[in-house]
Amino acid sequence: MNHRPFEDWMLEDLAMTAEQKRDLQSHLRTCTQCAALAGVNLALASARVVAPAAGFADRFQVRLAAQRQAQRKRNFWGFLILVISVMTVLSWLAWPILKVVLDSPVDFLSTWLSYLLSLWFWLQALGQAGSVLLRVIPTFVPPYVWALAAFALAGWSLLWVLSIWKLTKIPQGV
Ligand SMILES: [Zn+2]
Known part of the structure; x- marks a missing residue:
């Protein structure tokens, strides 16, 4: 069985013509593989992205500033x-x-x-x-x-520079 155009239509979420929709429906009735794919597609489309509560970013900013x-x-x-x-x-x-x-x-x-x-x-x-x-x-x-x-002397200076660099680096990471 050839699933190619139907799989592409469903995976790429393209706009389909009435004829294509009819072809897809008739294929889904006969093909369990594409029917399963259609079910997954439907489930993914209905799962909404959970939005953060209103004002979350503002509250976060305020708390960060206070901290x-x-x-x-x-x-x-x-x-x-x-x-x-x-x-x-x-x-x-x-x-x-x-x-x-x-x-x-x-x-x-x-x-x-x-x-x-x-x-x-x-x-x-x-x-x-x-x-x-x-x-x-x-x-x-x-x-x-x-x-x-x-x-x-070179090694010692390198160690010295590195240690100073590390010491000055730590307080910035808040
Ligand atoms: Zn199929």
């Missing part, structure tokens, strides 16, 4: 508490220094100036030593050690 605002509020208070606790700890740690500064500002300034000067001299000495080392070391360090060091 976001609550999240922002929590973030703000968390940040404030963090800042206050850090300030408290820092001022507690820095209190002896602050006390010295308040007691004798001139002494403190001169101490700091001498400290900065010694740091400056120390850095200069370190720079000179470093430049000497850079000139001397390559003569007795094999090149593969430099390659290894460069490789390790």
